[in-house]
């Protein structure tokens with residue numbers, strides 16, 4: 001070969017490594033023993049052993065299937081190994097799990113991020129297409145040196161291998177948006193994980209919902225991944241004989257115990273030796289399933305099924321000081337091997353934020369109904385309030401009733417903005433939670449990047465919403481305070497309220513529960529703001545709470561903006577009652593302290609945002 005050709009060859013093989021999802025990789029062997037899972041009985045109930053001394057391994061370069069009757073413990077085992085199940089409540093789990101013979105705690109987020117996990121319920125962004133979902137995963141998880149053209153080629157290859165070409169540009173879809181079929185969604189989830197060339201791949205029932213052709217096609221893809229060096233482990237229900245014979249290894253679970261473990265090729269001999277040979281022309285998978293389900297356990301035990309763990313796996317390696325499992329150094333974004341170079345790092349925070357922000361923009365564009373509803377409602381309520389308080393702001397302020405109506409109009413604008421912006425923020429995270437947790441736990445981006453991209457989007461949408469609200473209400477009502485001051489104050493209140501809403505939203509798992517929490521968000525604000533009940537009438541031990549209510553400060557700033565001039569003018573005429581001053585006094589508004597109100601309003605925004613970020617960080621490491 002000439003020098004030029006050698007160079008060309010070297011360049012093309014470098015390109016292949018980056019564009020081929022099945023390029024060779026260093027494998028990892030996962031070994032486990034003594035996995036027990038017990039459900040503690042209540043009162044006199046006996047304990048229930050759900051997994052009993054389960055042992056096994058997933059060697060590199062092989063596909064291992066977990067099979068067994070319903071309730072045998074397949075999903076429990078897979079979830080324990082993938083760190084998605086741990087002791088809680090009455091459930092007690094103990095396990096000795098080793099990765100390359102280093103003891104690991106699979107629930108540790110750093111270990112979880114080493115495993116590509118495809119869950120049964122695929123949590124994909126509903127407004128993305130399969131092509132976009134796979135590209136998003138590749139872009140954020142592959143080394144930052146991967147070029148755009150390599151990412152595109154890799155994505156296309158993955159789409160082709162998984163038979164997704166026809167639906168590559170159709171939306172994934174969900175409950176309210178029509179999209180690709182369940183099987184296509186499943187294959188997209190698989191593609192999202194495989195595109196990063198992971199060393200460990202776990203899949204929970206990847207073939208369920210697929211037709212037989214697609215199921216075979218998917219198993220071939222998994223086989224290719226294993227051939228490239230990965231360890232592949234998956235649960236499966238009722239495989240056809242073609243699929244069954246395509247696995248390398250089988251772990252057959254029965255009643256929480258290992259019923260068979262070993263090579264698929266050895267299955268017929270194993271059953272024959274124990275007096276249960278598979279009849280000719282019978283799907284071996286169906287046969288072993290029928291033996292496991294129809295023969296009493298005592299009999300199976302006596303026949304020599306349920307093999308004991310006789311492997312000599314020896315002592316686990318000790319992790320070195322300052323290093324985590326596998327002799328790896330723990331870094332901010334997961335575990336990195338010692339020999340990983342700066343170029344191997346996945347993209348930084350700026351790319352993560354820009355990718356997330358762009359996806360959110362596309363999401364809004366494709367699912368525009370919530371945005372239309374949000375702005376539509378703002379316009380409707382703005383017009384309603386504007387008509388009810390039409391020109392009230394222009395009325396003489398020598399009259400108590402007029403000042404009271406003007407006071408009411410300002411409060412209405414603030415309440416409307418607070419409700420209209422905080423409510424969607426409260427509900428949005430619980431809805432996005434499954435996608436966020438999946439992506440975070442598979443190392444797509446940091447919590448901080450997710451948080452900043454969400455905050456930026458919220459800031460833009462909230463700004464627009466407040467502007468629309470004020471353009472209608474301010475002019476219809478005929479308010480006299482400075483318009484710019486109205487905008488910044490209402491905007492600051494909306495951002496502080498959404499900050500609290502986001503903190504609450506991040507702390508609950510269920511969108512319905514988030515809905516139930518709405519009153520907590522608003523009722524205290526209204527109670528402590530001083531316009532329903534005077535502060536002096538609130539029990540002393542509760543008065544401190546008003547300092548936490550952003551509404552209190554926004555009201556003061558806006559009332560000063562609206563009434564301060566008139567309060568000073570009326571003060572010149574000492575014989576007349578000063579209604580503007582009374583309105584300000586009612587809420588303890590003092591023009592000399594405006595800066596203080598601003599300071600607290602901004603501080604509340606910052607404190608609630610940091611609180612939300614912390615809650616999100618804490619919650620994101622738990623994924624069961």
Ligand SMILES: Nc1ncnc2c1ncn2[C@@H]1O[C@H](COP(=O)(O)OP(=O)(O)OP(=O)(O)O)[C@@H](O)[C@H]1O
Nearest residue numbers: 039050068069070071072073074075076077091237
């Ligand atoms: N958190 C839990 N609390 C109580 N029981 C549990 C829990 N998780 C699993 N189990 C019980 O453990 C047993 C094994 O459940 P698992 O979901 O692992 O079975 P499986 O083999 O995956 O079943 P299937 O094929 O039907 O999905 C079942 O009897 C189940 O009810």
